[in-house]
Amino acid sequence: xxxxxxxxxxxxxxxxxxxxxxxxxxxxxxxxxxxxxxxxxxxxxxxxxxxxxxxxxxxxxxxxxxxxxxxxxxxxxxxxxxxxxxxxxxxxxxxxxxxxxxxxxxxxxxxxxxxxxxxxxxxxxxxxxxxxxxxxxxxxxxxxxxxxxxxxxxxxxxxxxxxxxxxxxxxxxxxxxxxxxxxxxxxxxxxxxxxxxxxxxxxxxxxxxxxxxxxxxxxxxxxxxxxxxxx
Amino acid sequence: xxxxxxxxxxxxxxxxxxxxxxxxxxxxxxxxxxxxxxxxxxxxxxxxxxxxxxxxxxxxxxxxxxxxxxxxxxxxxxxxxxxxxxxxxxxxxxxxxxxxxxxxxxxxxxxxxxxxxxxxxxxxxxxxxxxxxxxxxxxxxxxxxxxxxxxxxxxxxxxxxxxxxxxxxxxxxxxxxxxxxxxxxxxxxxxxxxxxxxxxxxxxxxxxxxxxxxxxxxxxxxxxxxxxxxx
Numbered sequence: 001x002x003x004x005x006x007x008x009x010x011x012x013x014x015x016x017x018x019x020x021x022x023x024x025x026x027x028x029x030x031x032x033x034x035x036x037x038x039x040x041x042x043x044x045x046x047x048x049x050x051x052x053x054x055x056x057x058x059x060x061x062x063x064x065x066x067x068x069x070x071x072x073x074x075x076x077x078x079x080x081x082x083x084x085x086x087x088x089x090x091x092x093x094x095x096x097x098x099x100x101x102x103x104x105x106x107x108x109x110x111x112x113x114x115x116x117x118x119x120x121x122x123x124x125x126x127x128x129x130x131x132x133x134x135x136x137x138x139x140x141x142x143x144x145x146x147x148x149x150x151x152x153x154x155x156x157x158x159x160x161x162x163x164x165x166x167x168x169x170x171x172x173x174x175x176x177x178x179x180x181x182x183x184x185x186x187x188x189x190x191x192x193x194x195x196x197x198x199x200x201x202x203x204x205x206x207x208x209x210x211x212x213x214x215x216x217x218x219x220x221x222x223x224x225x226x227x228x229x230x231x
Numbered sequence: 232x233x234x235x236x237x238x239x240x241x242x243x244x245x246x247x248x249x250x251x252x253x254x255x256x257x258x259x260x261x262x263x264x265x266x267x268x269x270x271x272x273x274x275x276x277x278x279x280x281x282x283x284x285x286x287x288x289x290x291x292x293x294x295x296x297x298x299x300x301x302x303x304x305x306x307x308x309x310x311x312x313x314x315x316x317x318x319x320x321x322x323x324x325x326x327x328x329x330x331x332x333x334x335x336x337x338x339x340x341x342x343x344x345x346x347x348x349x350x351x352x353x354x355x356x357x358x359x360x361x362x363x364x365x366x367x368x369x370x371x372x373x374x375x376x377x378x379x380x381x382x383x384x385x386x387x388x389x390x391x392x393x394x395x396x397x398x399x400x401x402x403x404x405x406x407x408x409x410x411x412x413x414x415x416x417x418x419x420x421x422x423x424x425x426x427x428x429x430x431x432x433x434x435x436x437x438x439x440x441x442x443x444x445x446x447x448x449x450x451x452x453x454x455x456x457x458x459x460x461x462x
Contacts, residue, residue, distance in 0.1 A: 016311045022447035032270070032282060036446060039263070039286075042301045046408070048450035049287060049298075051263060055270075056281040060445070067280075070273045080247045080457045177277070211442035211455035214291070215267060216253035219279035224442035224455075226311045 010228055017194040017225040018060040026134050028167045029141055034058045056220045062212035063190035067219040068180050075218035085122045085160045087208035088113055089201045093128035098142040103153035113203045119158035122208050130165035130196040145171045148178035161189040165198055191225055205231040248425040248456040249291040257365050259398045260372055265289045287451045293443035294421035298450040299411050306449035316353045316391045318439035319344055320432045324359035329373040334384035344434045350389035353439050361396035361427040376402045379409035392420040396429055422456055436462040
């Protein structure tokens with residue numbers, strides 16, 4: 001496929017960017033508390049079965065335009081090819097936790113990759129907040145976010161999707177939701193709560209794949225997300 | 232990657248093999264009835280959010296070895312590279328609905344593809360039952376299945392995963408679960424309830440990707456499944 005790698009070699013290096021869905025996992029403050037329960041067991045019933053109860057934005061998940069726009073496309077109507085793209089993994093961990101990422105920050109991070117951001121590429125933002133996932137509840141309401149101005153810059157660069165490594169891409173408890181609206185309103189998808197495995201691929205070009213549940217008219221959905229290093 | 236296609240061309244042709252998760256959708260008789268509910272709306276709350284309540288084997292889903300073996304690997308401990316493989320899409324729709332697929336049936340279907348089944352390939356079984364998904368409840372308890380003998384054949388061929396286009400790969404209400412146990416006990420993964428889009432790729436070699444939710448210690452999980460035609 002890329003750089004002379006064959007398919008087998010390529011996917012052997014796939015990195016799982018997905019958090020475990022588990023009882024007690026972090027959620028955006030105010031979101032429903034998910035519950036995962038074994039309902040049948042091999043010992044008693046000959047088979048293991050479980051029930052899953054969770055909000056549409058639990059754990060590593062996808063935001064569809066329908067999240068903020070009643071006429072925006074829902075998760076089940078997006079062609080699966082849109083869930084696969086090249087991406088640059090940007091290191092924004094120089095930002096102070098709780099601060100907003102600006103276009104200047106993005107340009108600096110892109111420049112330091114030595115690679116070019118092309119139309120149709122995605123970007124994945126590593127803020128470092130993922131290092132505190134499940135370890136420090138304070139960060140759940142004080143995480144680094146993408147500013148509205150930074151979002152406008154990424155829209156102007158015609159990116160396909162923006163991933164980030166914590167609960168939301170928006171400033172905590174924003175009243176205006178300008179970042180979500182700028183991205184989703186311009187057809188740029190969002191993936192939130194990627195895990196700290198991103199540290200293995202900082203500054204790299206990757207094949208980014210995220211596969212949300214096909215939830216009818218869904219505003220968003222939990223997904224499996226992975227990256228295949230290309231450079 | 233394959234046959235001179237570049238990455239962009241390749242994924243443009245991706246076919247979604249996943250059923251919509253929706254209220255009223257078919258489930259294996261006796262399984263929990265899933266529920267999907269909008270909990271916040273743009274009109275009232277400025278944002279759309281939803282709750283998802285579903286069994287671990289709802290809709291298009293993945294069976295991990297933990298489904299039938301307490302010491303089998305759960306869905307969250309399987310490396311993501313295992314969710315990506317070449318597959319042959321086999322047309323078994325010549326079988327009478329409700330009958331079991333034998334090794335002879337499989338050999339016949341493989342032979343008619345003109346392609347060879349190699350160790351590490353997956354197979355996807357199209358039975359035609361998917362054409363009746365949500366249309367004829369009678370098929371929900373009388374679908375074509377893979378016999379234990381057929382499962383043994385696929386294990387002997389060292390396949391990676393077996394997909395099928397209806398609620399279960401096992402004879403309805405089997406007491407012995409021989410098909411699941413033969414496959415999962417030998418490390419062969421199972422994907423059930425693929426949709427009828429398979430008809431577009433019958434007899435073809437595809438890149439088969441399925442991405443189950445990363446549910447901790449999960450016996451299985453809903454997944455997004457897709458196929459990228461290679462031939």
